[in-house]
Structure formats: structure tokens, C-alpha cells
Amino acid sequence: xxxxxxxxxxxxxxxxxxxxxxxxxxxxxxxxxxxxxxxxxxxxxxxxxxxxxxxxxxxxxxxxxxxxxxxxxxxxxxxxxxxxxxxxxxxxxxxxxxxxxxxxxxxxxxxxxxxxxxxxxxxxxxxxxxxxxxxxxxxxxxxxxxxxxxxxxxxxxxxxxxxxxxxxxxxxxxxxxxxxxxxxxxxxxxxxxxxxxxxxxxxxxxxxxxxxxxxxxxxxxxxxxxxxxxxxxxxxxxxxxxxxxxx
Numbered sequence: 001x002x003x004x005x006x007x008x009x010x011x012x013x014x015x016x017x018x019x020x021x022x023x024x025x026x027x028x029x030x031x032x033x034x035x036x037x038x039x040x041x042x043x044x045x046x047x048x049x050x051x052x053x054x055x056x057x058x059x060x061x062x063x064x065x066x067x068x069x070x071x072x073x074x075x076x077x078x079x080x081x082x083x084x085x086x087x088x089x090x091x092x093x094x095x096x097x098x099x100x101x102x103x104x105x106x107x108x109x110x111x112x113x114x115x116x117x118x119x120x121x122x123x124x125x126x127x128x129x130x131x132x133x134x135x136x137x138x139x140x141x142x143x144x145x146x147x148x149x150x151x152x153x154x155x156x157x158x159x160x161x162x163x164x165x166x167x168x169x170x171x172x173x174x175x176x177x178x179x180x181x182x183x184x185x186x187x188x189x190x191x192x193x194x195x196x197x198x199x200x201x202x203x204x205x206x207x208x209x210x211x212x213x214x215x216x217x218x219x220x221x222x223x224x225x226x227x228x229x230x231x232x233x234x235x236x237x238x239x240x241x242x243x244x245x246x247x
Contacts (some may be wrong), residue, residue: 021109028108030054030062030089030118039124045098045235052091052108052120056083063113069247070107072099079110086181094189098128098237129233130165132240133156133192137205139222145209152240153184155190155200162199165238168227174211175226178204204239212246220246 032054042048056062062083068074078092082173091108103125110118133153142148167177185196194202210224222244230236 007225029057030083030120031057032120034111035121036240037120037122039122041125041127042097043235044101044126045233045237047094047096047098049094050092050122054091054120055088056085056087058085060085062118066111068109068111068134069093069095072206072210073097074106087217089182097126098235099239101128102126106203121143127157128238129157129230129236130154130163130238132238134240136241136243139207139210139242141247142210142222142244143247144212147209148207149204150243151202151204153182153200153202154196154238155184159198161232163201164230164232165203165228166230168229171226173230174208174224176206176208178206180204207232207242210242222246 032052033238037050037052039048041052064079064081064083067077067079073096074093075096076092076094078090080089089110091110093108095106099243104123106122108120108122110120131154134150134229137148139148140149154164154165162181165179167175180202182194182200182202183196184192184194184198184200186192186198208227210222216222222242224242226240226242228238
């Protein structure tokens, strides 16, 4: 079975690369227990509240300026302005698991007033209700108004029911879809063919003429996330990515 990576998470991860590299060599640490917080398995679109507990073992008081999270999804942080030497620290926040899928390893970064980062690691798995046979499509060199078309299969992760996917309102501005009810099978190499037992949708995605607005006018590359929605799973955020270059 093919494995797909969370494209948004990969893009967001680079933001914290330098902070995490610095933290790896930090002399004055804040130690969290457990060392890696177990998120467990959550459903895509869930919002969970987390409380991380640790202690300042740096030998001096630490004053905090901010707390942030690697990638998207974290909000409503609560943290102390300072942590006494050998004193406890509690950080609370909410995490929205929309636009996430598969294994995740979020990192919470506490930033001191001196710019020094202190990190807390987390691990878990986000269960998406849908599986896509492909998640990235290449538009190649593209001129505004040109038609592009791709076909792929989607089925529910538990393989019991056929997906009820339609385009999101935002995606419908640039794309249209045609769907066909099929049953598929997947071989040991991840190849998908019709004629199996898994109820699925064959989706043909077509460009209406991709738009180029705002910041996109300054970019030669194309990166369009195409979102879908489901009445059965209203909190889920299934999507595919269209890439390419403007001529």
C-alpha cells in the first residue's frame, strides 16, 4: 500500500528548523515528562486540549516570551511568564487535527526572552476517513484557461462504505469533478484496479481554468490544494494537491 506524506506539515516544518537545531544543543533545558507526549489516535478534524508538564532544571530562572507549535493546528496557549529554578511548568493549548493525516510528531517550542528555545515532543496518529489512490497531480507548464484532467480512486479507510465526497466551495471555483461508483482491489504493490470488493468512487478532476491572484502573481510555481467535503464526516478535511508552473 502506498504511503502519503502530509504536504502541509512538511511545508510548515521548515519554519522551526533552526529553533529545533538550537534546542538540540541547549545547555539550560526544560525537561518534560513524559519525554514524548503520547497523543494516541485521533480522528481528522478533531480538536483536543493538551496539558504538558515539566520542570526547569537549568539552574536559573527562565522567563518566557512566547510558546508556539510546529506546523499548523495549535492555538489558545496558556503558559507562565517565568519558570523558577527547579520549579514546575505547565503549558496548555488546543490542537486542531484538520488537514493532518497519518503519523504526526508535533513539537511545542517555548521561547525565552533571550531567544533560547525549549522543546516538548509529541507523537500520535491522525486517522483520516478516506484513502486516495493518488494525492498529487502535475499540471505541467500551464497557461491560464487550459484544461487539465486527472482520474483517481477514493474509498473509506475501513473499506465498508462508498465515500460521499463533493468539491469544497473554494475548490469549485477552479475545478469540477465527475464521479463514478466502482469497486476496486489493491495489490501488494499498491496498484489499484476496478473489479474488486472495496466500494469506491472514481473521481475525474478537471480544471476550469486555474486562477492566479494575489501572491500567486509573483510565483512561477503552481500549488493548488483541492479540498473535498463529506456529509458523513463533516469535520474531515480530505484534499489533493495540484502542482505545476505558469508559462
